[in-house]
Amino acid sequence: MxxxxxxxxxxxxxxxxxxxxxxxxxxxxxxDTLVVRLQERRRRRLTDDRTDTTPHWTDRPRRTLVHH
Structure with missing residues (x-):
């Protein structure tokens, strides 16, 4: 049929x-708009971290080794 x-x-x-x-x-x-916004936010976050003058590991107090 x-x-x-x-x-x-x-x-x-x-x-x-x-x-x-x-x-x-x-x-x-x-x-596409969502992906571009997420990439820009990630790029901004990465560049903001790099503009810090002090490295992140200096924020913590240093441990000293004690020899017995």
Whole structure:
């Protein structure tokens, strides 16, 4: 049994195709924006750490070895 592809089918197919393309585009743009923001935040955090003049290990008191 074959089915005929009516004009209504093609109209609905076109509408669904355009909607799926639009949704794909919007989701892709949103994910790209999220990734760029996360990368910028990470890059800022790394550069902020590097601008400190004192290394992180100097914040802790030094342990001295006691020889008995």
């Amino acid at each position: 074959g089915t005929s592809l009516t004009p209504d089918f093609w109209k609905l197919f076109g509408v669904l195709l355009v909607i799926s393309i639009a949704v794909t585009f919007v989701v892709s743009a949103a994910l």
